[in-house]
Amino acid sequence: MIRAAALLAAAFAAPLVLVDYQLVFVAEILIWGLFALSFGLVYGFGGMLSFAQALFFGMGCYGFNLATYKYSMGTWGAIGLGITAAMLFAIPTGYIATRVRQHHFLIVTVILSVLTSAVLASGHWRWIAGPYVTRSLPFVPTVAIGPWEFSFGSEIFTFYFTVVMVGIAVWLAWRLVSSPFGKALVAIRDNEHRAELIGLNVNRLRWLMFTFAAGIAGFSGTLYVLLARYTNLEFFDWTYSGKAVVAAIVGGASSLAGPFAGMAFYLVTTEHLSRYFQQFAILFGVLLLVVVRFAPDGLYVTLARWLREAMRALRTGSRAA
Amino acid sequence: MELLPVLVLNGLVWGLIVALIALGLSIIFGLLDFINVAHGDFFMVGAVLAWVLIDTTGNFWIAFAIVPVIGLIAGSLIERGVLRPVENSASLSIVASFGLSLILQEGVRATYGATPKRILDPIGVTFPMFGINYEFYRLFAAGVSVIAIGGFFLFLHRTKFGTWMRAVRQDREIAVAMGVPSDRIFMVTFGLGTALAMLGGVVAAPLTSVEFRLGLDVLPLCFIAVIIGGLGNLPGTAVAAVLLSVMEGFIMSFAEPTTARIVSLILMSVMLLMRPQGLFTKVTA
Numbered sequence: 306m307i308r309a310a311a312l313l314a315a316a317f318a319a320p321l322v323l324v325d326y327q328l329v330f331v332a333e334i335l336i337w338g339l340f341a342l343s344f345g346l347v348y349g350f351g352g353m354l355s356f357a358q359a360l361f362f363g364m365g366c367y368g369f370n371l372a373t374y375k376y377s378m379g380t381w382g383a384i385g386l387g388i389t390a391a392m393l394f395a396i397p398t399g400y401i402a403t404r405v406r407q408h409h410f411l412i413v414t415v416i417l418s419v420l421t422s423a424v425l426a427s428g429h430w431r432w433i434a435g436p437y438v439t440r441s442l443p444f445v446p447t448v449a450i451g452p453w454e455f456s457f458g459s460e461i462f463t464f465y466f467t468v469v470m471v472g473i474a475v476w477l478a479w480r481l482v483s484s485p486f487g488k489a490l491v492a493i494r495d496n497e498h499r500a501e502l503i504g505l506n507v508n509r510l511r512w513l514m515f516t517f518a519a520g521i522a523g524f525s526g527t528l529y530v531l532l533a534r535y536t537n538l539e540f541f542d543w544t545y546s547g548k549a550v551v552a553a554i555v556g557g558a559s560s561l562a563g564p565f566a567g568m569a570f571y572l573v574t575t576e577h578l579s580r581y582f583q584q585f586a587i588l589f590g591v592l593l594l595v596v597v598r599f600a601p602d603g604l605y606v607t608l609a610r611w612l613r614e615a616m617r618a619l620r621t622g623s624r625a626a
Numbered sequence: 627m628e629l630l631p632v633l634v635l636n637g638l639v640w641g642l643i644v645a646l647i648a649l650g651l652s653i654i655f656g657l658l659d660f661i662n663v664a665h666g667d668f669f670m671v672g673a674v675l676a677w678v679l680i681d682t683t684g685n686f687w688i689a690f691a692i693v694p695v696i697g698l699i700a701g702s703l704i705e706r707g708v709l710r711p712v713e714n715s716a717s718l719s720i721v722a723s724f725g726l727s728l729i730l731q732e733g734v735r736a737t738y739g740a741t742p743k744r745i746l747d748p749i750g751v752t753f754p755m756f757g758i759n760y761e762f763y764r765l766f767a768a769g770v771s772v773i774a775i776g777g778f779f780l781f782l783h784r785t786k787f788g789t790w791m792r793a794v795r796q797d798r799e800i801a802v803a804m805g806v807p808s809d810r811i812f813m814v815t816f817g818l819g820t821a822l823a824m825l826g827g828v829v830a831a832p833l834t835s836v837e838f839r840l841g842l843d844v845l846p847l848c849f850i851a852v853i854i855g856g857l858g859n860l861p862g863t864a865v866a867a868v869l870l871s872v873m874e875g876f877i878m879s880f881a882e883p884t885t886a887r888i889v890s891l892i893l894m895s896v897m898l899l900m901r902p903q904g905l906f907t908k909v910t911a
Contacts, residue, residue, distance in 0.1 A: 401899065412898070413895065416891055416898075544842065587728065590727070592725070
């Protein structure tokens with residue numbers, strides 16, 4: 306509780322310290338972190354090594370574009386349609402994918418991603434992709450909150466909006482993983498056979514979690530459109546899922562904060578530092594190898610453990626003195 | 627719309643090259659339980675090294691002889707020096723090989739450049755077949771792949787080291803108890819897998835344009851072949867790779883290329899759901 310309050314206070318104080326482009330960068334970290342969290346949910350809590358998360362991120366963007374372009378909906382409706390599109394897409398794909406296990410699950414999600422990208426890129430089915438996949442928003446989105454209308458042209462508003470939305474999503478995810486449903490999933494992850502014997506419907510629970518995580522990924526997709534005002538076919542690509550996989554595992558996939566930590570590490574090193582040193586991506590590769598060697602539980606988990614041990618050492622030290 | 631036999635033959639040639647790469651992936655996957663996301667990039671590095679060697683020496687055959695050896699040495703060193711601590715953990719192996727993949731891709735982009743380059747047909751002989759002038763090099767590439775695959779299976783079944791590799795895969799603890807040097811086996815396995823990918827890169831280099839993203843398209847194909855063939859079933863992997871590619875060539879004769887890709891992927895998914903243990907019954911390889 307105290308930690309959450311401190312985080313909130315930090316988030317609300319941030320615009321006092323940071324300049325506009327840094328605020329946007331922090332918002333970007335939060336959005337991609339939420340995307341990584343969607344992988345953390347399926348893998349860290351459900352044991353499903355999914356390379357399909359980018360599909361649902363992309364579907365979130367797709368739903369948003371469909372809503373604003375075709376049905377001229379407002380921002381709330383577009384966010385809703387984005388999440389709905391991602392979850393609707395997850396129902397059949399998740400049904401197929403959750404029937405298989407481990408390496409097969411991974412390959413099925415890769416196949417689904419390659420398949421969807423191929424369909425959307427194909428000239429043959431232009432009507433599916435339409436103008437909804439690759440698009441630059443021709444307008445600055447606004448959102449109505451109560452009687453007020455806010456514009457995403459303001460960096461400070463965009464930042465606050467992102468913080469609140471990501472906060473709500475994380476809260477939902479936290480409620481979910483600490484519910485009996487979340488506990489059942491962890492039981493399945495740790496020992497599927499035993500979970501089945503005590504009467505859990507393994508495939509259906511995995512399918513439910515897959516769909517919920519898809520909704521989270523779709524949500525992060527819609528938030529990204531609001532922030533960056535453009536979408537791309539690239540977002541559907543399995544290599545984008547790879548980024549979520551790497552960020553979540555590097556940060557620590559079985560905690561809610563880990564994926565955010567991992568994504569912050571990823572974006573700060575690759576996007577930010579590469580401005581000063583062009584070949585930074587190479588160095589990032591080396592960093593990844595170092596992290597898996599020395600912090601195999603993830604950066605967040607390892608750092609938290611170090612901190613706890615340091616605190617304990619301090620306390621016992623002062624007592625001894 | 628090209629002629630059916632030509633497309634199927636092209637599919638067969640490409641499928642044999644993919645089979646070569648997928649075999650490399652499969653032994654790393656099956657023996658070390660290591661999900662190697664960087665495998666496609668080793669293929670890419672093979673093609674790039676071929677381009678560089680041809681550029682400096684002007685001779686394709688030097689590249690053809692040297693690159694697989696470089697792969698064997700580099701792969702062994704990487705396994706020993708970098709990857710050993712993360713083996714036997716699927717998620718960490720993905721992160722580590724993702725890091726490796728970044729190093730390879732960005733390293734190639736920084737030195738070789740981002741523009742795709744082409745290699746001239748090193749044989750340069752065509753002959754009339756099915757009404758067009760077919761490049762002899764394609765048949766040569768197919769032949770090399772078949773010989774390499776055959777040689778690999780001979781190595782696996784007829785040499786002491788190959789037997790050890792199979793023993794470690796079957797039961798690591800018992801193999802170690804019998805005195806099999808499992809650490810050395812792991813090193814050589816990774817080296818061999820990398821060598822196969824780089825050989826595939828050299829052979830494929832004159833058939834495609836060489837650039838730093840070359841591995842990204844090949845990797846999913848290889849993973850699909852490994853799973854469809856049955857995890858750990860090496861002959862199955864090779865057959866699945868060829869089947870996939872020939873099927874795509876066949877469909878391409880009456881539909882456009884993306885449709886062919888989509889149809890073959892759908893067939894693969896159906897196959898995977900119906901036979902999750904792989905297309906072919908388990909053969910101990």
